[in-house]
Amino acid sequence: MVGEDTIAAVATAVAPAQGSVAIVRISGPEAEAIGRRLFRAPGRQTWDSHRVLYGHVEHPESGERIDEALLLLMRAPRSFTGEDVVELHCHGGLICVQRVLELVLAAGARPAGPGEFSQRAVLHGRMDLTRAEAVGQLVAARSRRAAQLAMAGLEGGLQRRIDAQRARLLDQLAELEARVDFEEDLPPFDGPGCVAALRQVQQALRAMAEEAGRAERYREGLTVAIVGRPNVGKSSLLNALARQERAIVTDLPGTTRDLVESELVLEGVPLTLLDTAGIRATSDPVERLGIARSHAALASADVVVLLYDLLAGWTPEDQALLQQLPEGVVPLVVGNKCDALAATGTSPALSEAAEIGPVQTDVRISALSGAGRDAFVAALLQRCGAGDGAGLQMALNRRQADLASRAAAALDGALEAAAQQLAWDFWTIDLRAALALLSELTGDDLSEAVLERVFSRFCIGK
Template identity: 35%
Template sequence: MFPAPDPICAPATPLLPSAVAVVRVSGPRLGTVFAPLLRLPEPRQAALRLLRWEGFREKALVLFFPAPASYTGEDLMEFQLHGNPLLVRRFLAHLGTLGIRLAEPGEFTRRALLNGKQGLLEAEALRDLVAAETDTQIRLAQARAGAEPPWIAEARRLLAPWLARAEAAVDYGEEEGIYLNPEELAHELEPLRQRFHVEQIRVRAARHLRDGLRLALVGRPNAGKSTLFNALAEEDRAIVTDVPGTTRDVLEVRCEWRGLPLRLSDTAGLRDTEDPVERLGVARVGPVLEEADLVLHLWPAGDPEPDPTLLRTLAPFAGKVLEVRTFSDRAAAPGVTVAAPLGELDALEGALKERLLGGLDADACLGALATDRQTALLDALAAQVDLLLALEPGGPPELPASLLQGAWGLLARLTGEDRAESTLDHLFSGFCLGK
């Protein structure tokens, strides 16, 4: 336990007019702290209390969770007040006179982490759950909010004996005849190496689902961009006409389509034009292509070849361009074809999952790591084990020992056992005050 030196408070609900507002308080010895204001209710039993302070009278429903059986591991109280923002602010100000300061962003969860009530991976999943905008993102965050992924425990189990042997070989190898056999080590750790690479595929798919797939729709005028944009968004957001150049700006929408969180950008038709407004729209396409995870090059099935101007624009982004043949109900074409007005989009769904999710679907990503921090550590861990298994026989024991120690340390950083203050500061800055 790491008891905090001072109690903290924060609104756990937005400061907006509402029926009920919730204020949370956490810290040591709250019974003594709140003695001037109220009598604490029985643990985990809601009780109505009349609060009086500085001329105010407020009936509040109060809950008390004594340490260590609370969210933070400290004494924790929740006050359910009438949802008047001014009233809540006045109550928070009065708590300040009792020595209860306003919490920093994420400080409740930070204390829960430091007091062993939850792990770093669970805290990161909680942040993603609060920020989720689609059903798929909620499910992904909830799947990560429980126990650690089982492969982490398996990695520890496989690495621990080899780490001990490597350190013994360094310290007592010549005296005691302790040596490492790289072939035996490679045989036993090969399943772990394969598992790390599987998790790398899953984590990249999970990151796309967590952040939303950024898709840019580009093509010549009247290539079917806005029609497909509306079909994916499942609402009429873009104007669709037979007049070339209808779309003159970048239209953006966030949506969930067939379980895929999408961040769609509909762009102006790419062509040489003298219209000054249309030229402004065309000029805005470049930055959209830079930021996109995937560029959908929409090419009508009836066109014998794509527009040369368009190909020149797309050339720098060739690695992330997916050709999609539109109006497939009017003409046959090879590759990925769609007929957006008819809802014929199965081929596009399959192509998106293959290009961005590695052929996985959302269910296959449940429980996978997903944040930038987790991805970087997993990549470093996989690289460390790759180097370890590539060692040749006859080398000094210090080298495998160093690699094994590095892998063990990366696991500790991943789970939060090796805590860096800068990492925690970055993580909890993204939380609201009441978390």
């Protein structure tokens, strides 16, 4: 699919009345010719590479001025794609940039497919596949932490780590292959050393795949459902975390009837918080519909916060709710209204709780005063599996993690062959399979299918 044709797309976000500047990017052998056909640069400006020209985009036939713009020419190979690239920096919004793009297409470029600029960059050796994917992650990042992880990937952190493992496997493979042909001429084979090396690589790959799960939380975020009896303060908690009055709060039980959703970023982790209707037996048909939605939210959330009222203590209704939770859901149990508890001087009503059933309160908070907020956020992130992400070095995505795990699994075969003391050929088959998977990960061995899969997930213009 990568040919010698010239592609073009709007590289910046397109939104009505927004973005004062938009960039139309053109890449391919015709890029400069198309630029020259449409762009008039007054005075003695010269078309040098990596120089900015000032001028106007004009209709090549009618001469109508479409926009005042800057043109940046980057000749091959010193460009993002490694091809001749022209960027037209036009005015933003909807109309100007679309008209400029139309002219560019009419002048001979074809619309770029999703991720096609990055794909060309990889094919021309301007960057490896993991970096190209990091570009996509950087653009899609919804939190500071996700952006930092993507930047680490962009700087080649992932490729270096994979390369290190690949080098170790290649060493072993070379050693084994040499034995297949020249066993007699070589010193005795260090079997235990080889097995140890393979095990280490396997562990490193598994650790990376596991890290990927955590990194994903930073990228994609999690859904957290706050559930509990009516009036325990669920909506108050949502408002406190969102730092705005998203949900209606009253002292009437049954206030929230519908799901209230709030997107927020806690400690760099993007979360979708769901405030739900208080769960209780009721004959009110509207409230019942709301409660049905609460149950649906419970079932689909990644993390469930079960909120109860410390003043009322852990009641049989709370206990019933806990028991109704879908199998496998372990809620974060949070006691609310600790301010009121302190005001009344009552000791935590957990002695009653002990009689009803053993429930461990994970955190005590006051949605009203903000007490316990930090402890709650820390406990929540811990539960999300994002508690100690500071040590993450890179952002493996799902595709990469899958390949790393498969490579680790392939090494099981080689280790098995070693344990059974099979002939060298048996070791090398699996070793080669593992290496092929790692190559697919960094894109050193590019098959058309991998490329298509990776790049079709990009947005157009990158």
